[in-house]
Amino acid sequence: MRSQHIKASLLAVATVLTVSAQAQQDSTTAGIEAYREALQDGNPADLYVDSGAEIWKKKAGPKEASLEKCDLGLGAGKVKGAYAQLPRYFKDTNKVQDLESRLLTCMEKLQGVDTAPIIKAGFNSPQKADLVALSAYVSSESKGMKVKVSMAHPKERQMYDLGRRLFYYEAGPYDFACATCHGQDGKRIRLQDLPYIPSAEGAAKGWTTWPAYRVSSGQMWSMQWRINDCFRQQRFPEPIYASDVTVAISSFMAGNSNGSVMQTPGIKR
Amino acid sequence: MANPMKIRAASKDGVTEIKILMNHEMETGQRKDSSGALIPAWYINEVKVELAGKTVLTAEWGPSVSKNPYMAFKVKGGKAGDKVVCSWTDNKGEKRTDEAAVS
Amino acid sequence: MMTFKKKTTVALSLIAAMTAGTVFAAPPALPKDGSWGPGAGDANFDAMMQSGFQNKGIATTDRLKQDPTQKLCSNPVLAESPKTAALREKLQAENEASIKYPSDGKWMGDWKNGEKIAQSGRGLTWTDKAGEANGGNCYNCHQISKQELSYGTIGPSLYNYGKLRGNSEEIMKYTWGKIYNAKATNVCSLMPRAGSMGIMTEAQIRDLMALLLDPESPVNK
Numbered sequence: 001m002r003s004q005h006i007k008a009s010l011l012a013v014a015t016v017l018t019v020s021a022q023a024q025q026d027s028t029t030a031g032i033e034a035y036r037e038a039l040q041d042g043n044p045a046d047l048y049v050d051s052g053a054e055i056w057k058k059k060a061g062p063k064e065a066s067l068e069k070c071d072l073g074l075g076a077g078k079v080k081g082a083y084a085q086l087p088r089y090f091k092d093t094n095k096v097q098d099l100e101s102r103l104l105t106c107m108e109k110l111q112g113v114d115t116a117p118i119i120k121a122g123f124n125s126p127q128k129a130d131l132v133a134l135s136a137y138v139s140s141e142s143k144g145m146k147v148k149v150s151m152a153h154p155k156e157r158q159m160y161d162l163g164r165r166l167f168y169y170e171a172g173p174y175d176f177a178c179a180t181c182h183g184q185d186g187k188r189i190r191l192q193d194l195p196y197i198p199s200a201e202g203a204a205k206g207w208t209t210w211p212a213y214r215v216s217s218g219q220m221w222s223m224q225w226r227i228n229d230c231f232r233q234q235r236f237p238e239p240i241y242a243s244d245v246t247v248a249i250s251s252f253m254a255g256n257s258n259g260s261v262m263q264t265p266g267i268k269r
Numbered sequence: 270m271a272n273p274m275k276i277r278a279a280s281k282d283g284v285t286e287i288k289i290l291m292n293h294e295m296e297t298g299q300r301k302d303s304s305g306a307l308i309p310a311w312y313i314n315e316v317k318v319e320l321a322g323k324t325v326l327t328a329e330w331g332p333s334v335s336k337n338p339y340m341a342f343k344v345k346g347g348k349a350g351d352k353v354v355c356s357w358t359d360n361k362g363e364k365r366t367d368e369a370a371v372s
Numbered sequence: 373m374m375t376f377k378k379k380t381t382v383a384l385s386l387i388a389a390m391t392a393g394t395v396f397a398a399p400p401a402l403p404k405d406g407s408w409g410p411g412a413g414d415a416n417f418d419a420m421m422q423s424g425f426q427n428k429g430i431a432t433t434d435r436l437k438q439d440p441t442q443k444l445c446s447n448p449v450l451a452e453s454p455k456t457a458a459l460r461e462k463l464q465a466e467n468e469a470s471i472k473y474p475s476d477g478k479w480m481g482d483w484k485n486g487e488k489i490a491q492s493g494r495g496l497t498w499t500d501k502a503g504e505a506n507g508g509n510c511y512n513c514h515q516i517s518k519q520e521l522s523y524g525t526i527g528p529s530l531y532n533y534g535k536l537r538g539n540s541e542e543i544m545k546y547t548w549g550k551i552y553n554a555k556a557t558n559v560c561s562l563m564p565r566a567g568s569m570g571i572m573t574e575a576q577i578r579d580l581m582a583l584l585l586d587p588e589s590p591v592n593k
Contacts, residue, residue, distance in 0.1 A: 044336075162408075235496045
């Protein structure tokens with residue numbers, strides 16, 4: 001009788017300990033959620049949106065021209081809603097391009113800028129700063145609009161399929177693929193929840209919230225920057241800025257996100 | 270002048286809520302660059318906010334305030350159309366003043 | 373089945389074809405035969421990978437070359453197919469053959485060091501320097517001690533690992549094997565092959581073993 005009583009007490013204690021450990025864990029993640037919600041108001045990304053809007057209008061390059069005639073897919077100079085439909089096929093370059101790739105095209109064609117050094121430069125460099133600010137600006141002009149990424153052109157579908165194959169591609173000393181972290185539902189790395197990117201909801205979690213301001217580093221990150229750092233953590237070599245590798249993985253995420261609402265620019269921990 | 274700040278203000282039921290997002294590095298002076306040298310301290314140390322010509326907030330800040338500081342506060346009074354003026358000074362003596370109308 | 377005049381049938385299929393590929397209503401399923409879609413065959417994919425990456429720091433493009441285990445596990449359809457069952461067995465055996473057990477027969481080191489290794493996520497990225505000790509990255513995916521609340525859930529909880537299993541020689545060997553090369557027992561495991569890939573040294577693995585199996589380790593309290 002006495003041993004049963006002890007066993008029952010031990011079980012009760014064990015349950016309480018497990019429950020309080022769980023409660024502690026839940027209160028940790030709940031606390032972080034509350035912090036993330038509080039961050040939404042007063043997003044420093046807005047400062048980059050303003051700066052990007054100015055860069056869009058500023059005359060630059062050997063041709064002394066602004067980017068105001070840049071065609072982001074909806075016609076020359078039309079910025080509103082353009083980000084929600086990227087990546088897409090462009091007739092003039094005969095390829096599928098994401099925002100940053102297309103901005104480079106416009107800088108070359110409209111402004112006569114040599115983009116090779118910009119492509120080579122690190123994300124923290126002044127050369128990349130304009131592109132980051134422009135990303136914040138252009139993405140903000142699609143805030144509240146539905147993702148509508150076309151797969152009608154064969155090259156668009158091809159880019160999606162290449163991106164999907166890349167998503168599952170394991171390589172490097174860790175055998176990591178994008179799928180290692182983002183290929184199952186309901187997981188997290190440390191305390192960071194990981195969206196399940198092959199699904200519509202998971203892809204949308206990522207695709208509709210970058211570019212974003214990262215509070216922990218005080219930096220504004222474009223989507224190319226976010227992709228670059230993912231490959232770094234995968235222990236891969238570095239993806240070339242605006243290469244097909246980067247456009248493909250964006251096409252995969254964007255294609256899966258169709259119908260979801262753009263919330264860019266976002267704010268992250 | 271230094272980088273512009275974003276000011277939003279709205280009045281409701283006799284209370285005006287003012288939200289200000291400032292553009293500043295707010296360097297603590299404790300960080301080191303890649304060569305190991307200390308990055309000099311550079312932060313806003315004085316803030317003043319006026320509503321309809323009257324000072325409603327003054328603040329003395331230090332290096333513990335984070336980069337791109339965001340401040341939101343409520344003031345009794347104020348109405349749509351009133352002018353909100355925010356000025357800051359930093360430890361290097363740089364200044365910035367911006368204004369917006371209460372909506 | 374309703375029959376239509378030929379013109380109507382053609383018109384209807386055209387409309388279906390036009391609207392079908394325009395925008396995805398939901399993500400399309402992977403082809404059941406393990407292929408990737410018409411434009412994403414080996415030639416196009418390899419060309420994209422070749423032109424899309426560059427060396428940076430210690431992270432060089434030769435890392436993109438896959439070994440047979442990576443190649444199989446990169447295809448979620450083929451990795452689970454009955455067609456590759458024999459290949460999975462073969463690769464597990466190859467991974468197992470690469471496991472080097474401790475040269476001096478000593479299974480465990482210092483759990484205090486093991487905790488430091490488990491906490492560190494450093495190593496092998498292009499911002500890391502050659503010759504520096506790598507971290508184990510363990511807390512990124514696993515719960516380990518009770519005190520550390522910042523843990524991931526990609527892998528199972530390792531809390532009370534030793535307490536639940538004991539310290540038998542069999543458990544020692546199994547645990548060492550898991551850390552050294554988790555793909556020996558589960559070929560498409562998400563866990564990096566710490567020993568076989570040279571991520572952890574023998575001494576570091578001993579310290580991780582102690583973290584999991586030493587009765588004095590906080591993991592087992």
